[in-house]
Amino acid sequence: MRKTLFFLTAACFAILSCTKEKTDYEAEIEVVVPTYDEFKEAANIHNGIYDISIEALNGTFYKGYNEIRLKITNSQTNEKTSASSVTFLPIRSDGEQQNTSCPHQYDLAYLTAENYFLGYVVFTNESSPNGRWEFYISFTIDNQTYTVKETINVQEQINKNLHMATFTGKDNEQYFIALVSPQRPKVGENELIAGIYKFNKPTNPPTGDFPDPSQFSYAQVSDYTLQLDPRMPEPSMGNHSSPNNKDLMQQNDGLYHGVVNYTMTGNWTLNFIMLNQNGKMIKGTEVSTDFTPGVEGVKSELHIDILF
Structure with a gap:
């Protein structure tokens, strides 16, 4: 009788535990x-007669990938100024x-239209009391170069579909993958886009005024393949995969494009x-x-790891 009671108690505990985990999981995916698809001003810097506006999605800088748009305005005429x-x-x-x-992209590209x-x-990293982010920007107008510096705030990226990974490859180089x-x-099938970057190790000591760009150089890697x-991974899902996925290959925009087929909502791992x-092979292991x-x-x- 005692064995029966113990078994029933253990079974009830297991069921309650599983139910609690399931409830927490369901609450998470229901968040x-x-x-965001609108670019808004995330930082504004004033230098002499020029105002520099930096826009990002939702007017916020997040950990991970951020497209930025920089505009320079003459504050006296209130007209956009074209820097060389x-x-x-x-x-x-x-x-x-x-x-x-x-x-980052050191030399920004001007879009005329x-x-x-x-x-x-x-x-x-996000901004924190122990870590401060600053932008160092220079621009040239009428053969005169201006430099500005501004402290900015970087927030946590709560959207797991836009997370990133940092790692050292088998070639001893530092890499970054950002969704x-x-x-x-x-x-169903989704186009999956990611950026892949590598830190360019400095070959010479720093020179000139801080910061020396040669000490902080990064590049998009070219013609790599990201097998997907x-x-x-949830125990109840058996680590099952899905059909019709396509590895990520580099396209003309410099980013890597592929296809991921999510057959249902929930926790997914992009291996x-x-x-x-x-x-x-630079990094990665096959999954059974x-x-x-x-x-x-x-x-x-x-x-x-992502979640939707």
Whole structure:
């Protein structure tokens, strides 16, 4: 009788535990994650007669990938001003005055029709009392170069579909993968877009005034392949995958495009294997195709967890 009571008690505890986990999980996936498609001013800097406005989606800088649009206005005439060049360098200083940067486009591209400079920045950390982000910007107008510096705020990215990964490859280089799209996936096939970047190790000591751009240089990697294997790692899902996924390949915009097929909502893991332009594996491990119900799914050593 005691054994029977113990078994029933244990069974009830297990059922209640599973129910609680399921309830928490359902509450998590029911959280509405906003999507943003409007660029708003996220920072404004004044220098002499010029106002520099930097726009980002939702007027906010987030950890991960951020497209930025920079506009220069003559504050006396209130007219947009065309600079011959604009450089952009984000610097993070920690509590010990150690300076680092993150993937970014140093020379911004001018779009004539839109009348702004276009670039991107992939923030690797949120702003905090122990870590401050600053923009160092220079621009040239009528052969005169101006420099400005501004402290900005970087917020946590609560949308897991836009998370990122930082890692050291088998070639001992530092890499970054940042999800760009979709912000809100649908059940079915979705175009998956990501940026892949590498830190360019300095070959010489710093020179000139701080910051020396050569010490904080990053580049989009070219002609790599990001092999994709999406899985649902929840024990109840058995780490199952889905059909019709396509590996991510670089397109003309410099970003990597592929297809991910989400067969249902919930927790998914994007398992990756990254190959360089010569087909050599830089990072990642294969995931077994075995169906493993009741066990949390195995993940590649290179992965990003998402939720929708």
